[in-house]
Amino acid sequence: MPELREVRRAGLVRLGGRALPALESAAEAVTPTGARSPGAAVEALLRLAVARLDAGTLRTAADYTLGLAQGTRDWPAASRRARAASVYGVSVERFRKDHEVMVLGQVAEHIMRLVSQESGAPSAAEDEWIVGTHRTVQVLAGGRQVRFTVHVHPVDLLRNVDVVVSPVNVHLALPEPYKSSVAASLRRAASVRGVTGDVADDPLHDGLRKWAARHGTAGRAVLPGTVVATDSGALTGQGVRRIYHAAIAVPRAGTNDYDVLPADVTRSVSRVLALLAEECDRHTPPLRSVCFPLLGSGRGGLPYQVSLAAVWAAVEAELAGGTPWDVHFVMRAPEAAALVERLPAGK
Known part of the structure; x- marks a missing residue:
């Protein structure tokens, strides 16, 4: 000590x-x-x-x-x-x-x-991640050689990634900023603070509320797999320009727990990539990069390998089609990063 x-x-x-x-x-x-x-x-x-x-x-x-x-x-x-x-x-x-x-x-x-x-002692794959926080991985998708980047650090430390995907429940209710989840970390990092340190603007929370009001979903759940785009607030200073909120967590009645289905994760990732295609040229410069956490692997309870398989199913299909996206993954655990890095081996 x-x-x-x-x-x-x-x-x-x-x-x-x-x-x-x-x-x-x-x-x-x-x-x-x-x-x-x-x-x-x-x-x-x-x-x-x-x-x-x-x-x-x-x-x-x-x-x-x-x-x-x-x-x-x-x-x-x-x-x-x-x-x-x-x-x-x-x-x-x-x-x-x-x-x-x-x-x-x-x-x-x-x-x-x-x-x-x-x-x-860690496995050989995990040991490589102990002294590094990001790495580029080459993988075949639909016969094409594609590349993605794996980050092993808190999500709020990402730099120069256009779009970051954040999991949210189907009521589009963000966790409090002091919580430890991906969504809470992004909400905290995106908040704009005054000279006293008090929150002057809560853009992720406000953006979701405005979207719900505009689409007539205020007070009720959206369908799992729905994706909502908001501005990134203070994260623009880190080169993060958009947050895509993927509604995958369904609250379990009478508990503090959630249910997450792998099929909903895959559906939300497909929608993220479709939304990126819709929005990319509306921005200057165009949006080109997107970062995924292992959706549903936190309080959603999905094992890392199940979450990764659900995310990768949609990502691989998109990359195999020849789309130009620069794909990133972010996670905290070296063992999760080791799983992602095994994708080229088909394991």
């Missing part, structure tokens, strides 16, 4: 030359380093441990706290702590005294489990 606090203070770019004997020993046991430096080995160990945390606020806060999230490795410790506090919607001081202790404790626990478990 003291060494994790030292990593938090220093940041990943300043690990070289620091005395971290316990973490270096654990890294040597879990992730054979070869020619890697001790700092790189410790980073690989941290990425593996954090990837095993529950997907959601805990893992997101750990990524920001330790500088593992894309683009944050050189952030000052105070900036990383403030971003992690925002994940839980608490003050920086409260996060420091309470949540941060819990987050680092959970990371330490998973490091100990990795060391103690004989099978704790």
